[in-house]
Amino acid sequence: MRLTFWGAAQQVTGSMALLTLDDGYQILIDCGIDMANLSEADPLYPNSAFPFDVSLVNLVVVTHAHLDHSGKLPNLYKEGYEGQILCTSATASLTQILLEDSARINQRKLKAYNKKKSKGQSVEQYSFIPENLYTESDVSATMQEVVPIQFSRRFNIKPGVWVTFLPAGHLLGAAHVYLEIDDNGERKTFLFSGDIGRQDYPLLNDPSEVPEADYVVCETTYGNREHSQISDSTKDLQDVIQRTCVDMPGRLIIPAFSIGRTQAVLFELHKLFVEGKLPPIKIFADSPLAMQSNRIYENSKHLLNKEAKDFMEDYDSLFNFENIEYLQKQNDSKAISNYNEPCIIISSSGMLEGGRIQHHIQANMGNPYATVLMVGFSAEGTLGARLRDNEGSLRIGSEEHTIHCKIEQTDSFSGHGDVKDLEHFITQQDKNKVKQIFLNHGEEESMEAFKNRIEALGYNNVVIPNKGHEFIV
Incomplete structure (x- = not known):
């Protein structure tokens, strides 16, 4: 068998690994967008969104819905794939709304691109390949091929091949993928971490314990650092609201992924409201996608943790309360610029690579009474990372903006496990039995630090693959 890493190799986005069995059967684990290299084409497949022949793939398995794991499914x-997609039911629901939203954004990008091109204007600023932008009808066709699988159910893919989805935390429906494969009378096992969640994360159950495997693929997003405590998230939120919206008073802007992070922030705000600790200020939730995601979370009550279930029982909703206003229309979103009272704006996307948040950031960069609170990871090269690391100015498109607003960051809301969570995932493996550990989904510094950490624990078979790196397993 061969395991090839086609994404999230020494970087965080674009998760994609291809497992080829000895009989030629191919299983693709995750199919994510590489947020940092949207315009990169493979020299062997210049007209493809992939560096391999997709028509040879037999099955796709998706760990969770975030676009860096699901965004290239359409x-x-x-390009000719004819198989099915296996994932949990919550992942299927969230993936559908994410891909539909992505398709709408794609079409807006393509319209602007074609308009400039037809006028003979430069299109160099567009960091995408037009042929790779899919439509809502492409998404609809894709979702018809999704087969939802229950957590912890051992599912027979074909004779001698089984898959089990194990709760990973991180996001509603997120899973570790465990594959068992009979190979010439020998059983080989593979464990793909997907994105590892945290203990006691808002709304979600803790990641489950995992079985031992011959080959383990582990993400390393935070392989070199520890997070603030989850319990600090409420205090962090209270403190920045007090400083920004009460003491100044001004506006607090929170870029957050519509799926996962926004729900965690809204839930914490609702708890503050219930406890009488939230100032009487308006909260604008500016993401139609987040509204759809909210409904999926509330309709998936059986997957939530006890605190969330009890809270919903007491207050009927996890995310709706008196202070909050959900914005549906684009004009309503832009009108916030004329709202002169202190307020909180929560909008997507978390890495600022599109969505309504870009308007709010541009409108408030020069506002010394505004604070931008980064509550999630931003991959290198994204607008979110450039804003976080700015030196007083930021270029967006062809315009240079001077930054007068405050930029703050907290990792207490991060849905990714930190180095201790990653270590716990690995140490469930017997160091004398696991044959290979592959580290992916992390920046080089993080990967190297985590590699050194687990090697010090006695795991001496740890590798960091390059993109396209193939291993015989």
Whole structure:
């Protein structure tokens, strides 16, 4: 068998690994967008969204819904893939709304691109390949091929091949993927971490314990650092609201992924409101996608933790309360610029790579009474990372903006496990039995630090693959 890493190799985005069995059967684990290299084409497949022949793939398994794990699924079918997609039911629901939203953004990008091109204007600023942008009809066709699988159910893919989805925390429906494969009379096992969640994260159950495996693929997003405590998230939120919206008073802008992070922030705000600790200020939730995600979370009550279930029982809703206003229309979103009272604006995307948040950031960069609170990871090269690391100015498109607003960051809301969570995931493996550990989904510094950490624990078979790196397993 061969395991090839086609994404999230020494970087955080674009998760994609291809397992090829000895009989030629191919299983693709995750199919994510590489947020940092949207315009990169493979020299062997210049007209493809993939560096391999997708028509040879037999099955796709998706760990969770975030676009860096699911965002290229429609491209598979556009290019000739004819198989099915396996994931949990919550992942299927969240993936659908994410891909539909992505398709709408794609079409707006393509319209602007074609308009400039037809006028003979430069299109160099567009960091995408037009042929790789999919439509809502492509998404619809893709979702018809999704087969939802229950957590902890051992599912027979074909004779001698089984898959089990194990709760990973991180996001509603997120899973570790455990594959068992009979190979010439020998059983080989593979464990793919997906994104590892945290203990006691708002709304979600803790990641489950995992079985031992011959080959383990582990993410390393935070392989070199520890997070603030989850219990600090409420205090962090209270403190920045007090400083920004009461003491100044001004406006607090929170870029957050519509799926996962926004729900965690809204839930914490609702708890503050219930406890009488939230100032009487308006909260604008500016993401139609987040509204859809909210409904999926509340309709998936059986997957939530006890605190969330009890809270919903007491207050009927996890995310709706008196202070909050959900904005549906684009004009309503832009009108916030004329709202002169202190307020909180929560908008997507978390890395600022599109969505309504870009308008709010541009409108408030020069506002010394505004604070931007980064509550999630921003991959290198994204607008979110450039804003976080700015030196007083920021270029967006062809315009240079001077930054007068405050930029703050907290990791207490991060849905990714920190180095201790990653270490716990690995140490469930017997160091004398596991044959290989592959580290992916992390920046080089983080990967190297985590590699050194687990090697010090006695795991001496740890590798950091490059993109396209193939291993015989």
